[in-house]
Structure formats: C-alpha cells, structure tokens
Amino acid sequence: MSSEDYPLDHILITGTEINYLFICSTKLWYFAKGITMEQESEWVDLGRFLHERRYGSEEKEVQVGRIKIDFIRKGDIIEVHEVKKSKSMEKAHEMQALYYLYYLKKLGINAKAVLHYPKLNETKEITLDGRENEIKKAIAEVKRIKSLPVPPEPVKSKKCLKCAYYELCWV
Numbered sequence: 001m002s003s004e005d006y007p008l009d010h011i012l013i014t015g016t017e018i019n020y021l022f023i024c025s026t027k028l029w030y031f032a033k034g035i036t037m038e039q040e041s042e043w044v045d046l047g048r049f050l051h052e053r054r055y056g057s058e059e060k061e062v063q064v065g066r067i068k069i070d071f072i073r074k075g076d077i078i079e080v081h082e083v084k085k086s087k088s089m090e091k092a093h094e095m096q097a098l099y100y101l102y103y104l105k106k107l108g109i110n111a112k113a114v115l116h117y118p119k120l121n122e123t124k125e126i127t128l129d130g131r132e133n134e135i136k137k138a139i140a141e142v143k144r145i146k147s148l149p150v151p152p153e154p155v156k157s158k159k160c161l162k163c164a165y166y167e168l169c170w171v
Contacts (some may be wrong), residue, residue, distance in 0.1 A: 003109050013065050013142050018099040018135075021094035027165050028142065029151040037164035067103050070116075078111040080104070087117055088158075094126055095138055100137040101128040 020028035030037075037133050062069045073079040081102050097113035105128060110134050113126040128135075144153065154160070156168040163169075 012066065013139060015069075015096045015145075016101050017142050018076075018138055019089075019092045019096040021138055021145070022095050023089055023159065024154065024163070024165075025145050025152040026147050026169055027163060029148060030143075030165055030168060032146040035165075035168070037168070058110065064107070067100055069100060078104070078109060080111050080113040081116060082113065083116045083151065085117075086119065086124075090115075090124075094124075095135070097126045098128060098131055098135050101126070102132060117131065151154040 013170065017028055017032060020031055062072050063126045069080050070083045073081065082093065082097055082100075087093075093115050095114060097168040101111055115126065116150055119124070156170070160166055160170065
C-alpha cells in the first residue's frame with residue numbers, strides 16, 4: 001500500500017507549523033518540540049479578542065484531524081475562514097490557508113479559504129488551484145526542520161521584537 005492509500009498518514013503537521021515556517025524556522029522548531037510561549041503573548045490575546053468580538057456568532061475552532069480552523073461556512077462550496085490581526089505576515093497566513101485546503105482535499109472535500117483582517121476591514125480569498133506543489137514543498141520543509149536535533153540559528157529581524165520566543169533566541 002502506498003501513501004496514496006492513506007492520504008493523510010504522511011501529513012502529521014499542523015496549520016500553525018506551516019504558518020511558522022514562513023515566519024521563522026527557529027520558532028517553528030521550538031513550537032514543534034512542545035515549547036509554547038504564545039500563552040504569555042499579549043499579541044495572541046489581542047488576536048483572540050478580535051476573533052471573538054468580530055465573529056462571535058460563528059462556530060469557532062473547528063477541528064478536522066490535525067488542523068484547527070477558525071470557522072467554517074457551508075454554502076455552495078465550503079469556506080474555511082481564518083482571522084488574522086494584521087497583514088504583516090500575509091504570506092504565512094496564505095500558506096496556512098492553502099495547507100488547510102490541501103488537507104481537506106485529501107479528505108475529498110473541495111473548499112476555498114477566506115482570510116479576514118478585521119482591523120483593516122479586509123478579506124482575501126484563497127484557492128488551491130495550481131498550488132499543490134507549493135504546499136508539498138512547505139510540508140517537506142516543516143518535516144525537515146522538525147527532525148533537526150537542535151533549533152536552526154535564529155535570524156534577527158523586526159519580527160523578533162513582538163515574538164513570544166524572543167527571549168529564547170536573543171537573551
């Protein structure tokens with residue numbers, strides 16, 4: 001039997017891990033090893049507040065296997081919705097949404113994604129069309145980073161100042 005017989009057996013990663021891949025590989029490594037600092041982060045608290053306030057009537061944090069989607073709307077096509085604080089990490093947000101679409105497609109569910117930026121009053125629609133190889137490469141890179149015996153060297157950037165892992169990397 002090949003991995004195609006069990007289409008999700010080879011996908012043992014989360015959307016957060018895909019997101020972190022496009023933010024910082026060191027952060028990804030710490031998170032994947034169970035070192036979670038976000039519960040202490042005021043930025044994460046702000047994101048939760050925006051999500052609850054703006055989308056209070058939606059069923060939240062829908063768990064589908066290894067992925068946890070902010071909320072789903074069902075209509076002619078299933079819509080996966082992700083709420084984000086700002087567009088500063090837009091590539092990471094987009095890749096996380098694409099990963100969710102890829103994951104759902106492996107379950108036989110065709111969907112589209114909508115990124116919400118409530119502070120900006122903007123949305124962005126994402127479809128998987130023609131981007132599966134991009135997601136497969138991201139999955140492989142997440143697996144590679146998670147398998148490292150030590151974290152990758154951090155790369156200092158302005159993102160670091162607001163990162164919950166700042167002290168692990170720079171103090």
